[in-house]
Amino acid sequence: xxxxxxxxxxxxxxxxxxxxxxxxxxxxxxxxxxxxxxxxxxxxxxxxxxxxxxxxxxxxxxxxxxxxxxxxxxxxxxxxxxxxxxxxxxxxxxxxxxxxxxxxxxxxxxxxxxxxxxxxxxxxxxxxxxxxxxxxxxxxxxxxxxxxxxxxxxxxxxxxxxxxxxxxxxxxxxxxxxxxxxxxxxxxxxxxxxxxxxxxxxxxxxxxxxxxxxxxxxxxxxxxxxxxxxxxxxxxxxxxxxxxxxxxxxxxxx
Numbered sequence: 001x002x003x004x005x006x007x008x009x010x011x012x013x014x015x016x017x018x019x020x021x022x023x024x025x026x027x028x029x030x031x032x033x034x035x036x037x038x039x040x041x042x043x044x045x046x047x048x049x050x051x052x053x054x055x056x057x058x059x060x061x062x063x064x065x066x067x068x069x070x071x072x073x074x075x076x077x078x079x080x081x082x083x084x085x086x087x088x089x090x091x092x093x094x095x096x097x098x099x100x101x102x103x104x105x106x107x108x109x110x111x112x113x114x115x116x117x118x119x120x121x122x123x124x125x126x127x128x129x130x131x132x133x134x135x136x137x138x139x140x141x142x143x144x145x146x147x148x149x150x151x152x153x154x155x156x157x158x159x160x161x162x163x164x165x166x167x168x169x170x171x172x173x174x175x176x177x178x179x180x181x182x183x184x185x186x187x188x189x190x191x192x193x194x195x196x197x198x199x200x201x202x203x204x205x206x207x208x209x210x211x212x213x214x215x216x217x218x219x220x221x222x223x224x225x226x227x228x229x230x231x232x233x234x235x236x237x238x239x240x241x242x243x244x245x246x247x248x249x250x251x252x253x254x
Contacts, residue, residue: 017093017233024230031223038216045209061119063209067217068112072140073175075105075221079147080172083165093229095161096236098168099151100228104221106144113137132181133189136174143171157236 046063079101085094116134117127128134147164154160182189 017096020093021230021233024226028223028226028230031219031226035216035219035223038212038219042209042213042216045212049209050205055123058119058122059206061115062206063213065112065115065119066210067214068108068115069137070214071217071221072105072109072112072137073178074218075101075108075225076140076144076168076172076175078225079105079168080175083168086161086165087169092157093233095157095165096232097225097229098165099161100232101225102144102147102151102164104224104228106141106148108217108221109137109141109144113141131187131189132185133178133187136178136181140174140178143167143174 042063046060049060051057051059079098082094082098082101085091086098113134116137120129121127147167150164150167151160154163181187
């Protein structure tokens with residue numbers, strides 16, 4: 001079997017719910033341990049790093065605020081990939097993966113908005129301004145909440161997946177707006193200082209803890225994501241079993 005065929009076979013195999021559950025049970029303990037290690041290291045570096053000469057100790061909010069914003073956008077990107085897979089291949093695991101990501105994305109977006117407000121108060125003199133970056137992030141938060149509400153409002157999983165998949169794909173236009181808003185419009189936010197074509201502009205003293213915390217948040221997200229997919233698969237299996245048992249009982253009575 002050539003490498004491409006082997007990779008395709010592996011991906012198709014993982015897309016099967018039963019196979020996914022087996023892999024998730026093996027991977028999650030290691031992923032959880034690595035997440036804890038990264039968080040401990042990231043927090044240590046965050047509190048032991050120097051303070052900024054202008055912002056003082058408030059600069060440490062960056063080590064939570066920025067990774068939260070990264071994960072908020074990463075989560076929606078992952079949801080969009082799953083939504084495309086759901087529409088094109090109509091695989092139930094893609095539906096599950098897109099469904100469970102919305103609450104996680106909403107949580108990380110909320111953390112980003114709250115920490116941004118706390119950071120903005122001493123820096124800007126206000127908790128909130130309707131500039132392009134903040135407004136587009138707030139729209140992302142509302143989009144996440146809307147997707148969660150739709151998934152809970154529609155009982156039939158297939159119909160809910162079809163509706164949310166279309167909305168997710170359409171809403172992806174907001175992600176590049178968030179990323180490039182500081183370049184396209186005049187906002188209170190500083191321009192990109194980490195993810196830049198010509199390299200990071202942050203001093204290594206601040207970049208090091210930020211990158212470790214960023215890795216910690218990425219692994220935290222995927223740990224919660226895999227656990228949520230696993231729980232949703234088991235929930236649907238239980239519902240299916242209950243329905244089969246109810247149908248068998250009705251058939252027996254008739």
